Amino acid sequence: MNIDILASPVSMVGLRISASLILLVAFVALLLGTGLCQGVRRRRRAAERVLMLGTKPLARWIVEEIDRRRDLGWAIVGVVEDVDKLARALDATRPDRIVVGLPAGVRLPFALLLEARARGIRVEGAVETFERLTGKLALEALPAGSIVYSDDFQPRRRQLALTRMLSLTLAALGLLPCLPMLAVIAVAIKLDSRGPVFFVQERVGRRGRTFRLVKFRTMHPADGAHSEWERDNCDRITAVGKWLRRYRLDELPQLLNVLQGHMNLVGPRPHPVTNLAELARAARGLHEQAIPYYSMRCAVPPGITGWAQVRYRYANSLEEEMEKVRYDLYYVKHMSLWLDVHILFETIKAVMVGHGIGASRVTAPMTTAESPAAQERLEAA
Numbered sequence: 001m002n003i004d005i006l007a008s009p010v011s012m013v014g015l016r017i018s019a020s021l022i023l024l025v026a027f028v029a030l031l032l033g034t035g036l037c038q039g040v041r042r043r044r045r046a047a048e049r050v051l052m053l054g055t056k057p058l059a060r061w062i063v064e065e066i067d068r069r070r071d072l073g074w075a076i077v078g079v080v081e082d083v084d085k086l087a088r089a090l091d092a093t094r095p096d097r098i099v100v101g102l103p104a105g106v107r108l109p110f111a112l113l114l115e116a117r118a119r120g121i122r123v124e125g126a127v128e129t130f131e132r133l134t135g136k137l138a139l140e141a142l143p144a145g146s147i148v149y150s151d152d153f154q155p156r157r158r159q160l161a162l163t164r165m166l167s168l169t170l171a172a173l174g175l176l177p178c179l180p181m182l183a184v185i186a187v188a189i190k191l192d193s194r195g196p197v198f199f200v201q202e203r204v205g206r207r208g209r210t211f212r213l214v215k216f217r218t219m220h221p222a223d224g225a226h227s228e229w230e231r232d233n234c235d236r237i238t239a240v241g242k243w244l245r246r247y248r249l250d251e252l253p254q255l256l257n258v259l260q261g262h263m264n265l266v267g268p269r270p271h272p273v274t275n276l277a278e279l280a281r282a283a284r285g286l287h288e289q290a291i292p293y294y295s296m297r298c299a300v301p302p303g304i305t306g307w308a309q310v311r312y313r314y315a316n317s318l319e320e321e322m323e324k325v326r327y328d329l330y331y332v333k334h335m336s337l338w339l340d341v342h343i344l345f346e347t348i349k350a351v352m353v354g355h356g357i358g359a360s361r362v363t364a365p366m367t368t369a370e371s372p373a374a375q376e377r378l379e380a381a
Contacts, residue, residue, distance in 0.1 A: 053098055053099065086109050159335055163264055201272055216244055266304075268331065
């Protein structure tokens with residue numbers, strides 16, 4: 001009889017759910033333990049000595065950022081403007097890391113840099129250091145070849161499969177307990193304002209394929225064409241919609257999009273089809289696209305939440321949208337199961353305190369006019 005019970009379909013489903021939960025708990029514990037160990041090691045380690053080679057705007061920004069952020073465990077021990085003085089600076093400062101931020105056209109001292117690497121000194125470009133410090137990409141400073149020929153922006157099948165498995169497991173486990181809440185929200189929306197319960201919109205997914213994204217309606221219906229920017233629609237948000245947006249409960253129906261394979265839990269937010277013309281059109285005097293490498297967002301599945309959402313805020317202009325794309329492309333380049341779990345934790349934390357995703361980590365956007373790469377372009381003109 002016990003054998004029959006264990007073999008029943010219901011019990012088998014229960015065992016699978018239990019196994020999934022155990023694996024998830026073990027994975028989370030491993031992640032927390034790894035993070036704790038890394039934090040302890042960083043505190044015990046002496047400050048890493050950094051020598052900056054070059055003084056272009058991106059290099060100056062990095063020096064200022066390292067001086068400002070004591071939590072990095074880095075210390076600037078020197079700034080070399082002239083490559084001819086590099087050998088003397090190496091002997092005088094004995095750095096652990098050299099950051100190269102020379103202007104285009106200046107010949108690199110390859111022999112000295114190779115010798116430094118042979119001595120155990122890490123050598124990296126200013127673009128890579130900027131990425132490490134900010135968790136985003138300096139888009140205008142990236143050579144086109146570093147994107148077109150690089151495998152970094154083409155996630156491997158194994159990585160895509162692992163993140164997909166995480167999304168499917170959590171979406172399936174989370175949808176059933178949320179059903180009563182979904183019903184209550186639907187009734188509240190109908191009682192609060194006229195219009196449908198759900199907002200359905202054509203969005204752009206992986207490889208540019210479109211799909212119908214579903215979320216709870218949080219605004220009064222618009223009459224005719226309207227802007228997609230949040231700042232232009234604040235007066236349309238309903239009373240219930242304001243509450244739903246604060247705790248991101250309007251996004252819950254997108255769990256169905258996850259189960260259907262249109263989205264993952266984590267990834268770049270899918271943009272409306274109507275936004276593509278504005279975001280990808282030619283921009284005079286800047287780049288052949290309004291936002292450099294914007295199309296690379298579609299190299300991975302879109303998500304309900306993402307790196308840009310936990311690090312930034314709603315975009316209300318093309319400049320702010322470009323800032324979010326910097327974070328999105330960082331995610332595409334570094335996509336991993338670990339990063340997905342980290343983003344999910346940050347999302348849950350933001351939602352629980354009611355600040356909204358990204359609200360607690362907003363930094364001043366690097367606009368086109370203010371970015372180091374743009375400053376270099378202006379100075380060279």
